[in-house]
């Protein structure tokens with residue numbers, strides 16, 4: 114019967130289907146609802162007002178305080194307080210408070226909470242990051258979050274997907290961040306609105322989970338509901354420590370996960386072939402993430418601050434790459450540089466392998482895991498007229514501080530830029 | 546149900562993002578009311594002055610990809626607190642559009658050429674939009690111009706508007 118060839122998102126939607134309230138709308142069940150302290154307290158307050166302060170499943174709600182941590186003022190302290198009290202009241206098991214907390218889209222995968230075929234929502238637009246595991250993960254607003262918390266369901270448009278095949282081979286010094294920036298530059302901030310971007314091709318196959326997360330993280334900057342990579346051996350290997358009791362071996366897990374691989378001949382609204390063989394390091398130059406050009410075409414752009422961190426590029430691999438460039442060198446006198454490992458585990462491993470010392474010796478400020486400067490609320494807010502070389506995902510006007518300019522780039526480019534005080538291609542600073 | 550009739554604020558720019566609608570620094574507010582003074586505070590647009598231009602208006606007509614950026618529902622709330630329950634545009638970012646209907650508000654997409662026509666005929670003049678929800682028609686008028694435009698929203702969107710939002714709807718159904 115089921116002869117229709119399906120995309121990954123279609124398979125996940127079929128698997129979770131609950132209702133079709135309108136021809137193009139699907140209500141699906143959720144495997145996880147992620148919560149942080151910025152968008153959840155308002156949802157909690159509204160549920161309380163409505164007399165509906167309940168949660169659908171205490172084991173499927175995962176909570177973190179990550180955006181402003183430690184709290185910077187009474188208001189952010191209150192957001193944390195509301196979340197803590199709510200977690201206690203409902204006996205939610207997985208809660209990451211300061212000391213054990215990390216940036217949501219880094220810590221939840223690290224804890225094994227994301228699995229192939231899952232449907233996940235969070236009140237955060239970069240929830241698309243988790244699609245790296247072959248999950249459908251979408252950012253939603255507070256009301257959707259409320260209904261998710263209360264009922265474990267969410268409504269979406271019937272999913273349509275764009276296939277993005279990334280082929281060729283990446284030059285040294287060119288990374289997942291450059292690929293996604295270039296793609297957004299190509300298709301625009303609106304290029305994938307209301308659609309899922311399904312990433313495939315040999316470049317994706319060769320990527321680690323950290324790199325796939327960087328790729329999927331920015332899908333929303335092209336308007337996409339989610340980015341998705343088909344689950345494969347790399348996915349299984351990453352998840353193995355969490356699932357080893359469920360399967361007799363990795364092959365068996367792979368076989369089960371491959372149920373969510375796309376069918377050959379599935380329907381896509383668009384197929385984009387992207388050969389990255391000649392791709393150079395990329396950087397944004399305006400207030401929109403699709404204003405992208407190669408670093409080599411930027412000319413002399415002086416910077417005041419470097420920020421390495423966030424859910425896009427604050428993972429261990431990112432820090433290692435940046436550290437290999439600044440190791441044994443000093444950052445420019447004209448620059449201040451901040452690095453924020455995205456989770457305590459990343460922080461701790463970076464201490465063990467000496468990266469943190471490399472950063473400190475070169476003049477970086479090392480902060481605890483938090484979103485911090487990424488959303489301009491703490492830990493590195495820009496002054497009017499200042500320029501930041503940043504590994505984050507959003508360069509909107511005012512994002513890191515009113516009147517500040519953000520240039521998005523890879524950790525390698527950010528590290529090289531810290532050394533010169535100007536936006537700089539990392540190829541001039543190959544690892545020592 | 547909310548009111549979808551009122552005077553128009555024209556925003557002649559595509560890709561107006563959620564940071565422009567309500568800057569991130571106000572996300573620490575825990576009540577909707579507190580957002581009221583900050584609507585469109587960071588929007589840079591020729592001749593636009595948030596403080597003066599918002600007053601007395603309750604419908605926004607704008608270009609493409611309105612509400613792109615973050616998932617913050619603070620964007621519709623900031624609109625709601627200033628009396629805007631209806632945004633008409635040639636396109637919306639997904640999350641923003643959904644957030645609007647989830648709050649029982651409307652984000653209605655019209656073809657680009659229709660939006661162009663409305664801008665050409667009405668922008669800069671005092672313009673009124675009257676909404677007939679059941680017949681799905683906007684009556685748009687200025688001193689010397691009027692036009693009826695039919696619009697389309699899905700049955701689901703319609704049900705959300707009638708129910709007053711997604712929480713009420715979902716609570717009844719699931």
Ligand code: SF4
Nearest residue numbers: 239423424484487488
């Ligand atoms: S690091 Fe930045 S983009 Fe990522 S979740 Fe935090 S604030 Fe959002």
